[in-house]
Amino acid sequence: MNAPRIGLGIDLHRLGPDRPCTLGGLVLPCDVGPIGHSDGDAILHAICDAVLGAAGLDDLGSLFPDDAAVNKDRASHEFCTAALEAITEHGLRVASIDVVVECERPKLAPHRPALRSRIGELFDLEAERVNLKGKTGEGVDAIGRGEAVRATAVVLLTDL
Numbered sequence: 001m002n003a004p005r006i007g008l009g010i011d012l013h014r015l016g017p018d019r020p021c022t023l024g025g026l027v028l029p030c031d032v033g034p035i036g037h038s039d040g041d042a043i044l045h046a047i048c049d050a051v052l053g054a055a056g057l058d059d060l061g062s063l064f065p066d067d068a069a070v071n072k073d074r075a076s077h078e079f080c081t082a083a084l085e086a087i088t089e090h091g092l093r094v095a096s097i098d099v100v101v102e103c104e105r106p107k108l109a110p111h112r113p114a115l116r117s118r119i120g121e122l123f124d125l126e127a128e129r130v131n132l133k134g135k136t137g138e139g140v141d142a143i144g145r146g147e148a149v150r151a152t153a154v155v156l157l158t159d160l
């Protein structure tokens with residue numbers, strides 16, 4: 001058994017009206033949503049980068065460039081499938097995920113159980129091995145003004 005590997009991922013997207021609020025693989029009820037070339041799911045992007053980073057692989061932006069037409073409005077759960085396939089090929093699996101999400105809207109607390117179980121489903125681990133905390137920006141900077149959402153994820157990988 002090799003030593004477990006840790007990975008860190010951070011992602012930020014601007015928030016705007018008339019966008020589905022796709023976060024953590026779910027569409028949450030909210031009058032703003034993340035703006036991005038793909039669906040803008042900052043939570044899944046941060047987790048994918050942490051997963052890929054822990055395995056010593058290229059980051060999400062290298063695997064799925066945001067200037068490629070094929071990635072326009074692409075559902076981020078497809079990035080999760082690709083990241084999981086990539087680490088499986090390297091004999092690794094996800095053992096735990098911890099995420100901090102900073103935004104003014106949507107309020108994440110009511111959706112925590114559903115988000116944990118959806119993220120667990122996408123990365124093939126039990127919901128109790130996925131944690132997610134929502135924080136506000138205390139009125140400071142773009143997060144505090146409600147203009148953006150930022151996710152920071154830490155992931156542990158172990159041997160398959």
Ligand code: MG
Pocket residue numbers: 011012013036040041042045
């Ligand atoms: Mg992103």
